[in-house]
Amino acid sequence: MRPEGIRLANRLGTMRRRPQASYPVECVTLDIDVEVATFREPTRRVLLLEDRDDFRQVLHDHLVFSSYQVTSVPSGVEGLREIMNGAIDLIICDMMMPKVGGEMFYWAVTRVRPATARRFIFFTGHQNNPAIEFFFRRVNATVLRKPFRLAALDSAIESVLLRLR
Secondary structure: OHHHHHHHHHHHHHHHHOOOOOOOOOOOOOOOHHHHHHHHOOOOEEEOOOOOOOHHHHHHHHHOOOOOEEEEEEEEEHEEEEEEEEOOOEEEEEEOOOOOOOOHHHHHHHHHHHHHHHEEEEOOOOOOOOHHHHHHHHHHHHEHHHHHHHHHHHHHHHHHHHHHO
């Protein structure tokens, strides 16, 4: 061992032998109130149809956070498969999707399950489209115009669920 190493080892040994200084010990008790989030089981099954992945994910996350059991699909074709798998409490549907758009999806679903007609909420970014506006008036649709706030979606959901009671 080198002389520097021996000196360092001796100094460390001397430091350990010194008596420990005693400081007054003070105990502090800290009470913390923690708000526990209550988890509610999903109460309603929602089918969400939107072809844009980013928008669909935002809506999906919002609905799950609001305690809905959500199935998200990118088109009416997948939506029809989900309708055939079981009862859906609410359908939130984009009007413009590939293959099977909102109107065609509505007619296909209501033909198989007529009671679902009152369970739709449509949204669209195509304002002033006469064909879409005619369809909305014909079926007395609940409609959200893009862009919309999530609070508007919540209000539309409450309105539709209230009518179903």
